[in-house]
Amino acid sequence: MATEVTVPRLGWSMEEGTFQEWLKADGERVEAGDMLFVLEGDKASQEVESFDAGYLRLPPDAPKPGDGVVVGQRLAFLADEDNLEPWKDAPQPGAVPGRKTPVGQAPVPATAQTKPVRSGNSISPRALRLATEMDVDWCNIEGTGRGGRIREQDIRAAAALGQAAAPATSLTGKTEPLSATRKTIALQMVAGANLTAPVTLHREVDATALVALRRQFKQARDDKKTAPTYNDILIRLVAEALKSHPQLNSQWREEVVFVPEQIHIAFAVDTPTGLLAPVVRDADRLPIHHLADQTKALVQQARAGRLDAGQMRDGTFTVSNMGGQGVDLFTPVINPPQCAVLGVGCIRKKVVWLGEQAVGRDRLNLSLTFDHRIVDGAPAAGFLGDLAWQIEQLPESLTH
Structure with missing residues (x-):
């Protein structure tokens, strides 16, 4: 008896995905545990394992690479040697058992409709x-x-x-799927x-010590250690500040607030396929050089399209850094169910007054968007103030 191969649900919110490719050829023997096909779900592609054995047989309506598919959709069959064309005996997708097409009326193929009726x-x-x-x-x-x-x-x-x-329009152009x-x-x-109920607070901080620390890391770099970037340092400082402000690390879940025990920081990465947010787990416990190794590997995997869904799951706070693009201020968007996201702008040299003296200092703009359902403005401002203090003072633990 043939077994249907269907689209699995790769994540709790997944309803549809994109079929990528078969890892077995039509007619090839498949054993339980073999990787059968590649499916793109929520931002990540995954190899899907077969739980049954048989000969892979692709029916005439099998999806092609790049086709959209929905959870539960039949893709193929795992057949036995006695019936290598099982689709002939299987009900058509969407067919109602026991219902026959009226005599003289041909069934309408799915491809006959170019627009939804x-x-x-x-x-x-x-x-x-x-x-x-x-x-x-x-x-x-x-x-x-x-x-x-x-x-x-x-x-x-x-x-x-x-x-x-x-609206009606006279514009001409092309559509991109x-x-x-x-x-x-x-x-x-x-x-x-x-x-969410998003509110954004902005604050300019003195980044002179941050710039000096980054320069120190670059000068001390060797082949065995990754020199921490500005983003690595800020991720570590954010994680440290969240210890004293657990509300900013919490999540809105069905009319209750969930406060995780872990601090997992997601960080935005621009890739050819779009924005991805891999997660650094237990960022508050990682030495800075270990954290730098992790973010470097995650960025490389993200841009090569090799991140899996698990590497982008369970983030409790997000950092989005647009300083490298020369952006001073922006309003980052919360990634639900998280409570908050920190936007980081570029570092610029400015003249500021220290007492009676005008001096040149490195300045950095931070933008904190938080969910006002979970936390009020004053605690959010307190978190931003503590983070600013850490950036300006830099705890000694960062240098070890």
Whole structure:
């Protein structure tokens, strides 16, 4: 008896993904434990293991590399030697058992529809309920589900952008399909802006000691040690400051606030496929050179497309550094369910007054966006003040 190969759920929020490639050829023998295919889920590609044995057989409607797939969708079969074309006996995807096509009426192939038809099942019941609650006209929304089906996230995105009805336009151009990574980023950004109560505080700090420490690390660099970057130093200082401000390290979860015992810092990395946020675990316990080794490896994996979902999971706070792009100030977006994100600008030499004397100092802008549902302004400002003090004074533990 043949076993169906279906799309697994790689993460709790995953509804769909992108099929990448088969790791076995059509007709090849597969054993339990073999890696069978590659699936791109929420920002990461993973090899999917087979839990059964048989001969891999691809039906005529098997997905091609780059095709979108949904959780539970049938991809192929693991067949036995007695039946190498099991799709002939299997019900068609979406078919209702016992229902036959009327005589003289040919079944309509899935590829016959280039645009979704607005029938009763073109919008999910939950999305329809949400559209009614949010007063969103869904008739002109292009759904991101399979076959153009409208889902809850499409309604929320339309409500946030105010574009439920697409205006007429005389513009010409081309459309570019959204990758699974870009869709995930879009959903997280919309959630961070609309499902939290974001407030941003800005503060300029004296970074003269920070610049001197970074110079010291570079001069002492050898082949065995990675010289910590500004971002490495700031991640370590943020982790240290969070020890005294656990509210900023907490998370909003279904009307309760969860306070993790660990401090896992996610940091933003720009990659060819989009923004990724790998996580440095137990950042408050890592010596600075060990932390630097970890971030260097994570950045390399992210830009090579080799991060797995586990390396981007369980972050409790995020650092986003745009100083390398010459940005002074920006408003970072919270990554739910986290409480806060720190935006880091570039370091600039400025003339400041120290007492009665004008001196040149290195200055750095920080932007803290926090969820006001979890923490109030004064505690958030206290965290930012403690972080500023650490940047200006630099604890001795950083030099060891």
